Amino acid sequence: MKSDTRQQILAASSKLFLEGGIHALSVRAIAKQAGLSTIGIYSHFNGKQGILDALYIEGFNNVTQVMKSVKEDSPKASVLEMCRQILDFSEHSAAHYKLIFGANMTEYTPSEDALQAAADGFITLTKVTSSLVEHHASLIEKQEIAMEIWALTHGYIGLNNHEISHHIDWGNWKERALKALATHIDALAAR
Protein backbone atom coordinates (compact mmCIF):
# COMPACT_ATOMS: atom_id res chain seq x y z
CA MET A 1 0.00 0.00 0.00
CA LYS A 2 1.43 3.31 -1.03
CA SER A 3 1.37 5.75 1.84
CA ASP A 4 1.86 8.48 -0.75
CA THR A 5 -1.59 7.76 -2.11
CA ARG A 6 -3.11 8.19 1.33
CA GLN A 7 -1.41 11.53 1.71
CA GLN A 8 -2.54 12.64 -1.74
CA ILE A 9 -6.13 11.83 -0.88
CA LEU A 10 -5.89 13.60 2.47
CA ALA A 11 -4.36 16.70 0.92
CA ALA A 12 -7.04 16.79 -1.77
CA SER A 13 -9.75 16.37 0.83
CA SER A 14 -8.36 19.16 3.00
CA LYS A 15 -8.11 21.52 0.06
CA LEU A 16 -11.70 20.93 -1.04
CA PHE A 17 -12.95 21.08 2.54
CA LEU A 18 -11.28 24.37 3.34
CA GLU A 19 -12.52 25.90 0.10
CA GLY A 20 -16.06 24.60 -0.02
CA GLY A 21 -16.90 23.02 3.33
CA ILE A 22 -18.19 19.54 3.91
CA HIS A 23 -20.54 19.63 0.92
CA ALA A 24 -17.62 19.98 -1.49
CA LEU A 25 -16.38 16.60 -0.33
CA SER A 26 -17.84 14.11 -2.77
CA VAL A 27 -15.67 11.06 -3.34
CA ARG A 28 -15.48 11.89 -7.05
CA ALA A 29 -14.36 15.45 -6.33
CA ILE A 30 -11.70 14.20 -3.93
CA ALA A 31 -10.47 11.60 -6.41
CA LYS A 32 -10.34 14.14 -9.21
CA GLN A 33 -8.51 16.67 -7.03
CA ALA A 34 -5.99 13.97 -6.08
CA GLY A 35 -5.59 12.79 -9.68
CA LEU A 36 -6.68 9.29 -8.70
CA SER A 37 -9.76 7.11 -8.85
CA THR A 38 -12.21 6.81 -5.98
CA ILE A 39 -11.16 3.34 -4.85
CA GLY A 40 -8.30 4.60 -2.72
CA ILE A 41 -10.76 6.43 -0.52
CA TYR A 42 -12.13 3.00 0.46
CA SER A 43 -8.84 1.16 0.80
CA HIS A 44 -6.85 3.93 2.53
CA PHE A 45 -9.74 5.35 4.51
CA ASN A 46 -12.97 3.78 5.54
CA GLY A 47 -14.74 5.44 2.62
CA LYS A 48 -16.28 8.89 3.07
CA GLN A 49 -16.50 8.14 6.81
CA GLY A 50 -12.75 7.94 7.13
CA ILE A 51 -12.25 11.22 5.33
CA LEU A 52 -14.63 12.98 7.67
CA ASP A 53 -13.02 11.32 10.69
CA ALA A 54 -9.61 12.57 9.67
CA LEU A 55 -10.90 16.12 9.26
CA TYR A 56 -12.87 15.88 12.52
CA ILE A 57 -9.75 14.82 14.40
CA GLU A 58 -7.81 17.62 12.73
CA GLY A 59 -10.51 20.11 13.72
CA PHE A 60 -10.54 19.10 17.36
CA ASN A 61 -6.76 18.93 17.54
CA ASN A 62 -6.62 22.48 16.19
CA VAL A 63 -9.12 23.93 18.65
CA THR A 64 -7.60 21.97 21.53
CA GLN A 65 -4.17 23.34 20.67
CA VAL A 66 -5.57 26.84 20.65
CA MET A 67 -7.11 26.30 24.08
CA LYS A 68 -3.87 24.93 25.48
CA SER A 69 -1.85 27.93 24.32
CA VAL A 70 -3.79 30.39 26.44
CA LYS A 71 -1.68 32.08 29.10
CA GLU A 72 -3.12 35.05 30.96
CA ASP A 73 -2.55 36.63 34.33
CA SER A 74 -5.70 35.49 36.04
CA PRO A 75 -8.11 32.56 35.84
CA LYS A 76 -10.88 34.81 34.54
CA ALA A 77 -8.65 36.40 31.94
CA SER A 78 -7.44 33.00 30.81
CA VAL A 79 -10.94 31.61 30.41
CA LEU A 80 -12.10 34.70 28.55
CA GLU A 81 -9.11 34.56 26.23
CA MET A 82 -9.73 30.89 25.55
CA CYS A 83 -13.36 31.65 24.73
CA ARG A 84 -12.26 34.46 22.45
CA GLN A 85 -10.07 31.99 20.62
CA ILE A 86 -12.98 29.59 20.22
CA LEU A 87 -15.19 32.39 18.89
CA ASP A 88 -12.45 33.30 16.41
CA PHE A 89 -12.00 29.64 15.46
CA SER A 90 -15.69 29.39 14.61
CA GLU A 91 -15.14 32.06 11.95
CA HIS A 92 -11.62 31.43 10.68
CA SER A 93 -12.11 27.68 10.53
CA ALA A 94 -15.82 27.64 9.86
CA ALA A 95 -15.71 24.36 7.94
CA HIS A 96 -13.91 22.59 10.78
CA TYR A 97 -16.19 24.21 13.35
CA LYS A 98 -19.34 23.03 11.56
CA LEU A 99 -17.96 19.54 11.18
CA ILE A 100 -16.87 19.04 14.77
CA PHE A 101 -19.72 20.82 16.51
CA GLY A 102 -22.50 20.29 14.00
CA ALA A 103 -22.11 16.60 13.25
CA ASN A 104 -25.27 15.67 15.13
CA MET A 105 -27.29 17.72 12.67
CA THR A 106 -26.02 15.65 9.77
CA GLU A 107 -25.76 11.96 9.06
CA TYR A 108 -22.08 11.78 9.95
CA THR A 109 -21.29 9.92 13.15
CA PRO A 110 -17.70 10.31 14.38
CA SER A 111 -15.66 7.15 14.89
CA GLU A 112 -14.27 6.16 18.29
CA ASP A 113 -10.91 7.70 17.41
CA ALA A 114 -12.61 10.93 16.41
CA LEU A 115 -14.63 11.00 19.59
CA GLN A 116 -11.45 10.57 21.57
CA ALA A 117 -10.20 13.80 20.02
CA ALA A 118 -13.44 15.48 21.08
CA ALA A 119 -13.11 14.13 24.60
CA ASP A 120 -9.52 15.36 24.80
CA GLY A 121 -10.80 18.76 23.76
CA PHE A 122 -13.33 18.80 26.56
CA ILE A 123 -10.68 17.70 29.04
CA THR A 124 -8.53 20.63 27.96
CA LEU A 125 -11.47 23.00 28.28
CA THR A 126 -12.13 21.63 31.76
CA LYS A 127 -8.52 22.20 32.78
CA VAL A 128 -8.62 25.82 31.75
CA THR A 129 -11.99 26.52 33.35
CA SER A 130 -10.99 24.62 36.49
CA SER A 131 -8.82 27.56 37.42
CA LEU A 132 -12.06 29.38 38.23
CA VAL A 133 -12.78 27.10 41.18
CA GLU A 134 -10.82 25.95 44.18
CA HIS A 135 -8.28 23.25 43.72
CA HIS A 136 -10.09 20.75 45.91
CA ALA A 137 -13.27 20.94 43.86
CA SER A 138 -14.47 17.56 42.63
CA LEU A 139 -14.18 16.50 38.99
CA ILE A 140 -17.95 16.74 38.66
CA GLU A 141 -17.93 20.32 39.89
CA LYS A 142 -15.12 21.18 37.49
CA GLN A 143 -16.98 19.60 34.59
CA GLU A 144 -20.08 21.54 35.54
CA ILE A 145 -18.20 24.79 35.21
CA ALA A 146 -16.78 23.64 31.91
CA MET A 147 -20.28 22.81 30.67
CA GLU A 148 -21.51 26.28 31.55
CA ILE A 149 -18.67 27.97 29.72
CA TRP A 150 -19.04 25.57 26.79
CA ALA A 151 -22.76 26.22 26.57
CA LEU A 152 -22.51 30.00 26.64
CA THR A 153 -19.64 30.11 24.17
CA HIS A 154 -21.06 27.69 21.65
CA GLY A 155 -24.52 29.08 22.21
CA TYR A 156 -23.35 32.46 20.96
CA ILE A 157 -21.65 30.82 17.99
CA GLY A 158 -24.87 28.95 17.25
CA LEU A 159 -26.78 32.23 17.28
CA ASN A 160 -24.16 33.82 15.03
CA ASN A 161 -24.54 30.95 12.58
CA HIS A 162 -28.33 31.04 12.68
CA GLU A 163 -30.11 33.08 10.04
CA ILE A 164 -32.00 35.12 12.62
CA SER A 165 -28.74 36.80 13.60
CA HIS A 166 -29.17 38.74 10.37
CA HIS A 167 -32.49 40.05 11.65
CA ILE A 168 -31.28 41.51 14.92
CA ASP A 169 -28.67 44.00 16.00
CA TRP A 170 -25.78 41.59 15.90
CA GLY A 171 -23.01 44.16 15.42
CA ASN A 172 -20.12 43.09 17.57
CA TRP A 173 -21.29 39.73 18.64
CA LYS A 174 -17.98 38.50 20.00
CA GLU A 175 -17.66 41.37 22.45
CA ARG A 176 -21.22 40.65 23.52
CA ALA A 177 -20.45 37.00 23.99
CA LEU A 178 -17.36 37.82 26.05
CA LYS A 179 -19.34 40.28 28.15
CA ALA A 180 -21.95 37.62 28.86
CA LEU A 181 -19.19 35.15 29.68
CA ALA A 182 -17.56 37.65 32.03
CA THR A 183 -20.91 38.19 33.74
CA HIS A 184 -21.33 34.48 34.14
CA ILE A 185 -17.81 33.90 35.40
CA ASP A 186 -18.30 36.59 38.04
CA ALA A 187 -21.56 34.95 39.04
CA LEU A 188 -19.84 31.58 39.35
CA ALA A 189 -17.40 33.11 41.79
CA ALA A 190 -20.28 34.41 43.89
CA ARG A 191 -22.27 31.17 43.74
Place this chain on the structure above:
Amino acid sequence: MKSDTRQQILAASSKLFLEGGIHALSVRAIAKQAGLSTIGIYSHFNGKQGILDALYIEGFNNVTQVMKSVKEDSPKASVLEMCRQILDFSEHSAAHYKLIFGANMTEYTPSEDALQAAADGFITLTKVTSSLVEHHASLIEKQEIAMEIWALTHGYIGLNNHEISHHIDWGNWKERALKALATHIDALAAR
Protein backbone atom coordinates in the same frame (compact mmCIF):
# COMPACT_ATOMS: atom_id res chain seq x y z
CA MET B 1 -54.85 22.26 -8.70
CA LYS B 2 -56.18 19.87 -6.10
CA SER B 3 -55.56 21.17 -2.61
CA ASP B 4 -56.19 17.63 -1.43
CA THR B 5 -52.98 16.52 -3.11
CA ARG B 6 -51.05 19.20 -1.32
CA GLN B 7 -52.45 18.05 2.01
CA GLN B 8 -51.64 14.41 1.23
CA ILE B 9 -48.04 15.31 0.47
CA LEU B 10 -47.75 17.42 3.61
CA ALA B 11 -49.22 14.68 5.80
CA ALA B 12 -46.87 12.09 4.29
CA SER B 13 -43.89 14.39 4.81
CA SER B 14 -44.79 15.06 8.43
CA LYS B 15 -45.22 11.36 9.17
CA LEU B 16 -41.84 10.44 7.69
CA PHE B 17 -40.15 13.42 9.34
CA LEU B 18 -41.48 12.66 12.78
CA GLU B 19 -40.51 9.00 12.47
CA GLY B 20 -37.12 9.28 10.85
CA GLY B 21 -36.00 12.89 10.92
CA ILE B 22 -34.95 14.98 7.99
CA HIS B 23 -32.95 12.17 6.39
CA ALA B 24 -36.09 10.08 5.92
CA LEU B 25 -37.45 12.80 3.64
CA SER B 26 -36.47 11.75 0.13
CA VAL B 27 -38.95 12.87 -2.53
CA ARG B 28 -39.52 9.23 -3.51
CA ALA B 29 -40.26 8.24 0.09
CA ILE B 30 -42.69 11.13 0.45
CA ALA B 31 -44.43 10.28 -2.84
CA LYS B 32 -44.72 6.62 -1.90
CA GLN B 33 -46.05 7.46 1.56
CA ALA B 34 -48.63 9.75 -0.06
CA GLY B 35 -49.55 7.18 -2.72
CA LEU B 36 -48.64 9.66 -5.46
CA SER B 37 -45.80 10.33 -7.83
CA THR B 38 -43.04 12.81 -7.05
CA ILE B 39 -44.18 15.52 -9.45
CA GLY B 40 -46.67 16.99 -7.00
CA ILE B 41 -43.82 17.89 -4.67
CA TYR B 42 -42.60 20.24 -7.37
CA SER B 43 -45.95 21.67 -8.44
CA HIS B 44 -47.50 21.99 -4.95
CA PHE B 45 -44.32 22.86 -3.14
CA ASN B 46 -41.10 24.27 -4.43
CA GLY B 47 -39.57 20.80 -4.55
CA LYS B 48 -37.75 19.48 -1.52
CA GLN B 49 -37.12 23.08 -0.45
CA GLY B 50 -40.82 23.72 -0.02
CA ILE B 51 -41.27 20.61 2.09
CA LEU B 52 -38.48 21.65 4.43
CA ASP B 53 -39.83 25.21 4.58
CA ALA B 54 -43.25 23.96 5.62
CA LEU B 55 -41.74 21.82 8.37
CA TYR B 56 -39.43 24.65 9.45
CA ILE B 57 -42.36 27.02 9.79
CA GLU B 58 -44.28 24.37 11.70
CA GLY B 59 -41.31 23.84 14.02
CA PHE B 60 -40.91 27.52 14.82
CA ASN B 61 -44.63 28.02 15.20
CA ASN B 62 -44.68 25.15 17.71
CA VAL B 63 -41.80 26.43 19.81
CA THR B 64 -43.09 29.99 19.64
CA GLN B 65 -46.50 28.84 20.83
CA VAL B 66 -44.87 27.05 23.75
CA MET B 67 -42.96 30.19 24.69
CA LYS B 68 -46.11 32.28 24.53
CA SER B 69 -48.00 29.98 26.84
CA VAL B 70 -45.67 30.53 29.77
CA LYS B 71 -47.32 32.19 32.75
CA GLU B 72 -45.46 32.29 36.05
CA ASP B 73 -45.46 34.51 39.07
CA SER B 74 -42.24 36.36 38.49
CA PRO B 75 -40.10 37.42 35.54
CA LYS B 76 -37.34 35.00 36.57
CA ALA B 77 -39.75 32.12 37.03
CA SER B 78 -41.32 32.85 33.66
CA VAL B 79 -38.01 32.93 31.83
CA LEU B 80 -36.85 29.74 33.51
CA GLU B 81 -40.10 27.98 32.68
CA MET B 82 -39.82 29.13 29.08
CA CYS B 83 -36.30 27.76 28.91
CA ARG B 84 -37.44 24.50 30.44
CA GLN B 85 -40.04 24.24 27.69
CA ILE B 86 -37.37 24.84 25.04
CA LEU B 87 -35.13 22.17 26.60
CA ASP B 88 -38.09 19.76 26.56
CA PHE B 89 -38.91 20.70 22.98
CA SER B 90 -35.38 19.82 21.90
CA GLU B 91 -36.05 16.27 23.08
CA HIS B 92 -39.72 15.71 22.35
CA SER B 93 -39.53 17.33 18.93
CA ALA B 94 -35.96 16.49 18.14
CA ALA B 95 -36.52 16.38 14.39
CA HIS B 96 -38.08 19.84 14.39
CA TYR B 97 -35.40 21.16 16.72
CA LYS B 98 -32.61 19.94 14.47
CA LEU B 99 -34.28 21.37 11.41
CA ILE B 100 -34.96 24.84 12.78
CA PHE B 101 -31.78 25.31 14.79
CA GLY B 102 -29.39 23.15 12.80
CA ALA B 103 -30.14 24.33 9.29
CA ASN B 104 -26.85 26.19 8.98
CA MET B 105 -25.00 22.89 9.38
CA THR B 106 -26.77 21.42 6.37
CA GLU B 107 -27.40 22.59 2.84
CA TYR B 108 -30.93 23.71 3.53
CA THR B 109 -31.48 27.46 3.49
CA PRO B 110 -34.82 28.61 4.84
CA SER B 111 -37.04 30.71 2.57
CA GLU B 112 -38.06 34.24 3.47
CA ASP B 113 -41.38 32.99 4.82
CA ALA B 114 -39.58 30.44 6.97
CA LEU B 115 -37.18 33.06 8.28
CA GLN B 116 -40.13 35.23 9.22
CA ALA B 117 -41.32 32.41 11.47
CA ALA B 118 -37.86 32.31 13.04
CA ALA B 119 -37.84 36.05 13.55
CA ASP B 120 -41.28 35.90 15.16
CA GLY B 121 -39.90 33.26 17.51
CA PHE B 122 -37.05 35.52 18.53
CA ILE B 123 -39.44 38.40 19.07
CA THR B 124 -41.50 36.20 21.38
CA LEU B 125 -38.37 35.15 23.25
CA THR B 126 -37.40 38.79 23.60
CA LYS B 127 -40.81 39.69 25.00
CA VAL B 128 -40.57 37.05 27.69
CA THR B 129 -36.99 37.87 28.64
CA SER B 130 -37.75 41.59 28.58
CA SER B 131 -39.57 41.14 31.85
CA LEU B 132 -36.11 40.75 33.42
CA VAL B 133 -35.23 44.37 32.71
CA GLU B 134 -36.92 47.68 33.35
CA HIS B 135 -39.68 48.78 31.06
CA HIS B 136 -37.76 51.73 29.73
CA ALA B 137 -34.86 49.65 28.55
CA SER B 138 -34.04 50.10 24.87
CA LEU B 139 -34.85 47.47 22.25
CA ILE B 140 -31.15 46.77 21.86
CA GLU B 141 -30.75 46.13 25.56
CA LYS B 142 -33.76 43.82 25.53
CA GLN B 143 -32.39 41.91 22.56
CA GLU B 144 -29.06 41.58 24.33
CA ILE B 145 -30.74 39.88 27.25
CA ALA B 146 -32.63 37.65 24.86
CA MET B 147 -29.37 36.71 23.13
CA GLU B 148 -27.77 35.72 26.43
CA ILE B 149 -30.70 33.53 27.40
CA TRP B 150 -30.87 32.08 23.88
CA ALA B 151 -27.16 31.31 23.89
CA LEU B 152 -27.12 29.58 27.27
CA THR B 153 -30.27 27.56 26.54
CA HIS B 154 -29.33 26.41 23.08
CA GLY B 155 -25.74 25.99 24.14
CA TYR B 156 -26.80 23.36 26.65
CA ILE B 157 -28.97 21.68 24.03
CA GLY B 158 -26.00 21.69 21.67
CA LEU B 159 -23.88 20.02 24.33
CA ASN B 160 -26.63 17.48 24.98
CA ASN B 161 -26.76 16.68 21.26
CA HIS B 162 -22.98 16.45 20.93
CA GLU B 163 -21.41 13.03 21.26
CA ILE B 164 -19.07 14.20 24.04
CA SER B 165 -22.05 14.48 26.37
CA HIS B 166 -21.90 10.67 26.49
CA HIS B 167 -18.36 10.91 27.83
CA ILE B 168 -19.02 13.18 30.79
CA ASP B 169 -21.30 13.11 33.78
CA TRP B 170 -24.35 14.39 31.97
CA GLY B 171 -26.94 12.93 34.34
CA ASN B 172 -29.62 15.53 34.77
CA TRP B 173 -28.59 18.01 32.17
CA LYS B 174 -31.81 20.00 32.14
CA GLU B 175 -31.61 20.80 35.83
CA ARG B 176 -28.01 21.82 35.30
CA ALA B 177 -28.98 24.06 32.40
CA LEU B 178 -31.74 25.67 34.46
CA LYS B 179 -29.35 26.19 37.35
CA ALA B 180 -26.86 27.90 35.05
CA LEU B 181 -29.68 30.00 33.60
CA ALA B 182 -30.83 30.97 37.09
CA THR B 183 -27.28 31.97 37.97
CA HIS B 184 -27.08 34.07 34.85
CA ILE B 185 -30.46 35.70 35.36
CA ASP B 186 -29.46 36.69 38.88
CA ALA B 187 -26.22 38.12 37.53
CA LEU B 188 -28.13 40.14 34.94
CA ALA B 189 -30.16 41.69 37.73
CA ALA B 190 -26.95 42.69 39.49
CA ARG B 191 -25.22 44.00 36.36
Place this chain on the structure above:
DNA sequence: TTGACAAATATAACAGTGTTATAGATTATA
Protein backbone atom coordinates in the same frame (compact mmCIF):
# COMPACT_ATOMS: atom_id res chain seq x y z
C1' DT C 1 -72.82 17.09 -25.62
C1' DT C 2 -68.48 17.48 -27.82
C1' DG C 3 -64.07 19.11 -28.82
C1' DA C 4 -60.21 21.99 -27.71
C1' DC C 5 -57.33 23.56 -24.38
C1' DA C 6 -55.35 23.85 -19.75
C1' DA C 7 -53.99 21.77 -15.63
C1' DA C 8 -52.59 17.91 -13.01
C1' DT C 9 -50.21 13.74 -12.66
C1' DA C 10 -47.45 9.44 -13.97
C1' DT C 11 -43.35 7.92 -15.75
C1' DA C 12 -38.85 8.30 -17.77
C1' DA C 13 -34.57 10.38 -18.00
C1' DC C 14 -30.81 13.12 -16.29
C1' DA C 15 -26.82 14.22 -13.41
C1' DG C 16 -25.25 13.72 -9.15
C1' DT C 17 -24.22 10.76 -4.56
C1' DG C 18 -21.53 6.77 -1.81
C1' DT C 19 -20.39 2.18 -2.35
C1' DT C 20 -19.26 -2.37 -4.25
C1' DA C 21 -17.91 -5.45 -8.09
C1' DT C 22 -14.95 -6.51 -11.81
C1' DA C 23 -10.89 -5.86 -14.57
C1' DG C 24 -6.33 -4.46 -15.17
C1' DA C 25 -1.78 -2.88 -13.61
C1' DT C 26 1.92 -2.93 -10.41
C1' DT C 27 4.68 -4.81 -6.78
C1' DA C 28 6.58 -8.47 -3.97
C1' DT C 29 8.31 -13.05 -3.39
C1' DA C 30 10.05 -17.64 -4.30
Place this chain on the structure above:
DNA sequence: TATAATCTATAACACTGTTATATTTGTCAA
Protein backbone atom coordinates in the same frame (compact mmCIF):
# COMPACT_ATOMS: atom_id res chain seq x y z
C1' DT D 1 11.33 -15.32 -14.41
C1' DA D 2 6.84 -16.83 -12.97
C1' DT D 3 3.43 -16.57 -9.68
C1' DA D 4 0.93 -14.48 -6.01
C1' DA D 5 -0.37 -10.49 -3.64
C1' DT D 6 -1.51 -5.83 -3.58
C1' DC D 7 -3.03 -1.65 -5.49
C1' DT D 8 -5.71 0.99 -8.66
C1' DA D 9 -8.90 2.07 -12.67
C1' DT D 10 -13.27 1.48 -14.34
C1' DA D 11 -17.92 -0.15 -14.40
C1' DA D 12 -22.03 -1.04 -12.16
C1' DC D 13 -25.37 -0.55 -8.52
C1' DA D 14 -28.94 1.76 -5.76
C1' DC D 15 -29.99 5.88 -4.16
C1' DT D 16 -30.69 11.33 -4.43
C1' DG D 17 -33.26 15.85 -6.30
C1' DT D 18 -34.78 17.61 -10.45
C1' DT D 19 -36.45 18.16 -15.17
C1' DA D 20 -38.46 16.30 -19.47
C1' DT D 21 -41.91 13.79 -21.77
C1' DA D 22 -46.22 11.34 -21.96
C1' DT D 23 -50.74 10.55 -20.29
C1' DT D 24 -54.85 11.57 -17.81
C1' DT D 25 -58.20 14.62 -15.94
C1' DG D 26 -60.74 18.90 -15.65
C1' DT D 27 -62.70 23.15 -17.61
C1' DC D 28 -65.06 25.92 -20.83
C1' DA D 29 -67.09 27.51 -25.02
C1' DA D 30 -69.66 26.45 -29.05
